[in-house]
Amino acid sequence: MTSVDELIRSIHEPRTDSHSGRPINLRTAGAAPSVSTCDTDLARDPWSIDQRPASTYGPGASVADLIPLGAPRQGKLPDEYTVATEAELERRIWDAKQALGDRVLILGHFYQRDEVVKFADFVGDSFQLARAATTQPQAEAIIFCGVHFMAETADILSKPQQAVILPNLAAGCSMADMANIDQVEDCWADLEALYGTEPDEQGRVPVIPVTYMNSSAAIKDFCGKRGGIVCTSSNAHTVLEWAFERGQRVVFFPDQHLGRNTAKAMGIPLEQMPMWNPNRELGGNTEQQLNEAKVILWNGFCSVHKRFSVAQIEQARAEHPGVRVVVHPECPMDVVDAADESGSTDYITKAIAAAPDGTTFAIGTEINLVQRLATQYPQHTIFCLDPVVCPCSTMYRIHPGYLAWTLERLLAGEVVNRISVDESVSEGSLLALERMLAAKP
Secondary structure (H helix, E strand, O other): OOOHHHHHHHHHOOEEOOOOOOEEOOOOOOOOOOOEEOOHHHHOOHHHHHOOOOOEOOOOOOOOOEOOOOOOOOOOOOHHHHOOOHHHHHHHHHHHHHHHHHHEEEEEEOOOOHHHHOOOOEEEOHHHHHHHHOOOOOOOEEEEEOOHHHHHHHHHHOOOOOEEEOOOOOOOOHHHHOOOHHHHHHHHHHHHHHHOOOOOOOOOEOOEEEEEOOOOHHHHHHHHHOOOEEEOOOOHHHHHHHHHHHEOOEEEEOOHHHHHHHHHHOOOOHHHOOEEOOOOHHHHOOHHHHHOOOEEEEOOOOOOHHHOOHHHHHHHHHHOOOOEEEEOOOOOHHHHHHOOEEOOHHHHHHHHHHOOOOOEEEEEOOHHHHHHHHHHOOOOEEEEOOOEEOOOOOHHHOOHHHHHHHHHHHHOOOOOOEOOOOHHHHHHHHHHHHHHHHOOO
């Protein structure tokens, strides 16, 4: 099956007819007449986007999200990488990778473009890859083909002498950036002023902070130092149970949808899940609402998963009777409720692998993973719920040109784009991560 990158370029870039020599467009020529993308700039190479003023995260699902001031910027990529052909970059990456041997470990996230992920030694979700980083202590460098918070987590969990590299520093995460440490500390001060700090008769403190893996190291550190914990999309239920054993309520950063969907599945009513808007007094709530709360949801979201809708599910069911709809728990609650199942990227992958041949799947998660699964399991019919090709804006900033550059600089003895978490922050982050690992279902 055509990769997402090839599909986007086929829609937006003119190709030359082999007979007439005239430029054609595969979309208008009939190759993919019903396919469109959310942003024409997706067909451009990321280095052209990197040199623009950093007001948004770039083309793709998060293009409308405002990037924070001071977010990391990527410097200019040397011309030899920007003008190289795809075949040349592929050859240079394989040559450098072979020359470096076990001195380098390449990690590729599920949502990464195929043109990059094919070079990865491990492919998985953010936490699977962070754990993979701990399995190769001999590697001098870990190249994380993902986004910034993932590279931070790998640095926290890896050996001090190992360098963690993010090929493109502009590969951030809009959801992670929706909760900054100053806002979180202000929220905590308000909650402590309201609830106090004394435990109840069962020894449970008034509130426990829980953060999704998709958050900055500073937020993980905050949680670790205040008796809190990290969760992933696959173990959020277990982590919330852990938190309720120790606290009367939870404040959940930064994804409201994962928090709401998980708590709802545990039987917590919606009226006990107020939203915290960091730009409003008491997060936009009354003291009574907060006193009655069981889970306080931070006003954050994933722009990829926010695109999925109940209407898309209804259309999939109308066009494919018997379709099995599986969505990620970062999707809005009405989408999760309308689907047959919800689960992490690992859950989705395993569900497809275990299904009887001939199953039709409509998947609600990032398009690169959906396209890859469709290629890996041709015995099934697998398609993305969203008919518009709209990849994760920041995952898409990683390109083979950047991977070739980082590998060849390593071969020359130079570490570029190193992600280092300060020891004062990594200590609490590691504590929160270790609590998560110890919280078994």
